Amino acid sequence: MECQCENYNSENAASAGWLGGNSVQMGAFTVVGYLLYRFSQTLPALIRWPIRLFCSLTGLSALWGWVSRLVGTLRGIQSLFKWLSRIWRFIVGFSSRFKWVAAVIRAIAGSDSTSSSSQKPGLRLILLGPTGGGRTSLANTLLGNSETRTPIGPLMESTKRRTAMDGRDLTVIDTPDLLGTSMGSDRRASEALRSLQLASPGPHAFLLVIRAPDSSEGTDQDATQAIQAVLELFGEGAVEYIIPVLTHADRLGRKNTVDELLKVDAGRLRRAVSLCGQKPELVDNRPELPSEAQGVTWRQLVGHVTEVMELRGHFVHELQRREDRIREELLADMASALARKLGHM
Known part of the structure; x- marks a missing residue:
């Protein structure tokens, strides 16, 4: 018990x-x-x-x-x-x-x-090049059947267009004649900065659009001079993001590849390649080109830009870096002032 x-x-x-x-x-x-x-x-x-x-x-x-x-x-x-x-x-x-x-x-x-x-990461491109190189035609090719195609006529300011294809968003910034002499220095500078703003936080590549050598009866456009003009506008750091795009491939006859163009080149195209470190892309940018052929051009250029993006990310201008530093310093000063104010309360 x-x-x-x-x-x-x-x-x-x-x-x-x-x-x-x-x-x-x-x-x-x-x-x-x-x-x-x-x-x-x-x-x-x-x-x-x-x-x-x-x-x-x-x-x-x-x-x-x-x-x-x-x-x-x-x-x-x-x-x-x-x-x-x-x-x-x-x-x-x-x-x-x-x-x-x-x-x-x-x-x-x-x-x-x-x-x-x-869904693939989006790409941001800035199109540059002298007048007559086919810059706007290439922009329309990249935009495909999008309703935001670049309007016909001389471009007066940088414009931003977007499209989507193969699961990827593409932002195309078309620019006026930034590399020529038709615009004053102040206007060129402001439009260059405007194009960077439209491509914020920064472009993944600059497509330098020029006519392929011997593709026209006019004077050939010098790719090396064009690259130097780009560096004057955007700084030396932009050289790693420049991709030369040679247009009017339909007028070359048998010289229809980049390798064949380099074989007969007098040295200017080779200097451009050695300067930017990127092999040029040869494209047919005719407006009447079938949509299938335009799709091939689209994938060709987007594939090259993707390689640059995976290797270097996006371009950031020195002025943007300076602006970020100033903004951080300003925020730090504001935080200190607020902390002192709260300490006296």
């Missing part, structure tokens, strides 16, 4: 007296009572009853009953977690044997997620 069967009133009185003590006494009695009670379970019955009587008189048996219920609850929770873990192991084992079902479900219902995850 357990010690709880002793006189109920005396036990309650002892419990009340024990619980009314301070926290140190309560902790000490709890430890002692627990140890005695557990120790009594291993003793013979003749020796066990005095210990049980002590527990009853001091009220520790009531506390032990509460502790026993708490331990039972915790053991029940532990059993529940073990049961749930067995169910989880069964589900994992079952699903590992039928992975092909999940693959079929993803193949049937995952077309939308696949298309969204295959």
Whole structure:
């Protein structure tokens, strides 16, 4: 018979007296009572009853009953977690044997997620070149069937156009005659900075559009001089982002590749290649070109620009870097002023 069967009133009185003590006494009695009670379970019955009587008189048996219920609850929770873990192991084992079902479900219902995850990073291009090189025609070729094609006629200011093809957004900045003499120095400078602003945070490439050598009855356009003019406008750091684009490929006859043009070159095209480090692209930019051929030109140029982007990122002008530094310093000064103001409040 357990010690709880002793006189109920005396036990309650002892419990009340024990619980009314301070926290140190309560902790000490709890430890002692627990140890005695557990120790009594291993003793013979003749020796066990005095210990049980002590527990009853001091009220520790009531506390032990509460502790026993708490331990039972915790053991029940532990059993529940073990049961749930067995169910989880069964589900994992079952699903590992039928992975092909999940693959079929993803193949049937995952077309939308696949298309969204295959979205390629956008590209930003600035088109430059002397008048007559086919700069605006190339912009229209890059824009394809987009409704934002560059309007026909001389361009008076930098314009921004966008299109999407093959899962990639393309931003094309067409510029006026920045490399020629038709504009004053102030206007050229402002339009150059405007083109950078339109291509913010920076272009991935400058497409330098000039006529291919021997493609016209007029004077050939010097790619080296054009590159030097670009560097005067945008700084020496732009040289790594310049891609020469040779237009009017339909007028070259048998010299219809870049390698063949370099073979017969007198040296100007080779100097341009060595200066910017990029092999030129030869394109046919006729407006009446079939859409399939325009798509080939689009992929040809976009592929080259993508290589530059993966290698160097986007171009940042020195003035932009200076502006960022000034902005950071201004924000730091404002933060310090605000901190001082809050400190005096």
